[in-house]
Amino acid sequence: xxxxxxxxxxxxxxxxxxxxxxxxxxxxxxxxxxxxxxxxxxxxxxxxxxxxxxxxxxxxxxxxxxxxxxxxxxxxxxxxxxxxxxxxxxxxxxxxxxxxxxxxxxxxxxxxxxxxxxxxxxxxxxxxxxxxxxxxxxxxxxxxxxxxxxxxxxxxxxxxxxxxxxxxxxxxxxxxxxxxxxxxxxxxxxxxxxxxxxxxxxxxxxxxxxxxxxxxxxxxxxxxxxxxxxxxxxxxxxxxxxxxxxxxxxxxxxxxxxxxxxxxxxxxxxxxxxxxxxxxxxxxxx
Numbered sequence: 348x349x350x351x352x353x354x355x356x357x358x359x360x361x362x363x364x365x366x367x368x369x370x371x372x373x374x375x376x377x378x379x380x381x382x383x384x385x386x387x388x389x390x391x392x393x394x395x396x397x398x399x400x401x402x403x404x405x406x407x408x409x410x411x412x413x414x415x416x417x418x419x420x421x422x423x424x425x426x427x428x429x430x431x432x433x434x435x436x437x438x439x440x441x442x443x444x445x446x447x448x449x450x451x452x453x454x455x456x457x458x459x460x461x462x463x464x465x466x467x468x469x470x471x472x473x474x475x476x477x478x479x480x481x482x483x484x485x486x487x488x489x490x491x492x493x494x495x496x497x498x499x500x501x502x503x504x505x506x507x508x509x510x511x512x513x514x515x516x517x518x519x520x521x522x523x524x525x526x527x528x529x530x531x532x533x534x535x536x537x538x539x540x541x542x543x544x545x546x547x548x549x550x551x552x553x554x555x556x557x558x559x560x561x562x563x564x565x566x567x568x569x570x571x572x573x574x575x576x577x578x579x580x581x582x583x584x585x586x587x588x589x590x591x592x593x594x595x596x597x598x599x600x601x602x603x604x605x606x607x608x609x610x611x612x613x614x615x616x617x618x619x620x621x622x623x624x625x626x627x628x629x630x631x632x633x
Contacts (some may be wrong), residue, residue, distance in 0.1 A: 349625040354568075356439050356564060357369060358370050359536070360536070360537075360539060360609075361534065362364075362490055367448065369610075372623060374410075374610075375410070375414055375612040376407075377575065378397055378401045379415055379418075380434040380435055389408045397414070398438055398442060401442045401488075404444065405447055407616040408617065409615055409631055411469065412437050413451075414442070414449060414462075416455065417431050428458060430456060433456060436465045437465075439462045439465040441464060442466075442563075448468055450467060452471045454477075454478050455481075456481045456483070460484050463484070469494070472492070472493060473546060476492070485533055490537065492537050494524045494538065494539070495541035495542075496521060498546070504593045521540050521566070524564075525568075531536065538568050539568060539569040539610065540569070542572075543574075557572070560572065564607035570607065570610070571611070571613070572608040572610070572611050573612035574603070575599075575612060575614045593614075597615060600613055601619075602622070
């Protein structure tokens with residue numbers, strides 16, 4: 348379904364047997380089951396701690412819980428399929444059993460499949476399902492599919508990223524990956540776009556993406572913005588410590604939502620929810 352604005356804005360997202368309502372911005376809370384994530388690595392990398400953190404985020408207002416077992420920070424080391432499954436799947440299974448909408452942040456088709464079997468309803472892939480076998484898993488899943496733009500890999504993406512037409516190149520890539528998935532049998536209502544703030548972009552690139560959020564929303568797909576605690580946010584706020592980038596990250600999420608982003612991926616759910624509640628109260632006022 349879409350509603351008319353200056354552009355077409357989708358109002359639902361099909362995620363297996365769930366239909367997520369996008370009439371208000373959704374908050375995707377980050378559950379990192381990793382020892383080396385840039386912001387909170389090691390804090391929730393054990394099963395009990397990760398599950399407890401996910402439940403806490405849901406209580407604070409997260410609509411989706413995004414579970415990841417491999418850091419994608421610049422220069423991060425790769426994790427084996429077996430280790431990633433070991434980290435992620437038990438957490439996905441327990442959170443899904445509790446009835447939460449669970450996303451898995453992975454590029455590996457084996458991890459995708461195991462997470463789907465454990466109850467995940469969203470596949471969030473920074474490589475846009477480019478790894479061999481990923482398109483096939485996506486096509487058979489019925490899950491919500493987040494396709495993201497990245498120049499390079501996590502190991503190389505910040506080695507002098509360069510574009511002739513930043514917005515145009517990102518949009519063309521997302522459309523191409525979408526077409527590839529549709530050709531495999533994915534339905535359009537499953538697909539969500541993410542321009543990849545912080546993935547193979549400079550400070551100027553990142554803030555251009557934020558400024559021009561409407562361009563990607565106008566593509567007629569759900570649009571996710573993930574800028575929480577990232578380096579460019581810290582640079583803009585003169586805050587080198589990722590754990591202290593809460594206010595600046597909430598500001599970025601609010602700016603993205605105001606420009607039409609339907610999903611924001613965040614570390615700080617409580618603060619983001621409070622900011623959104625104030626913004627939405629203002630919108631509802633006469």
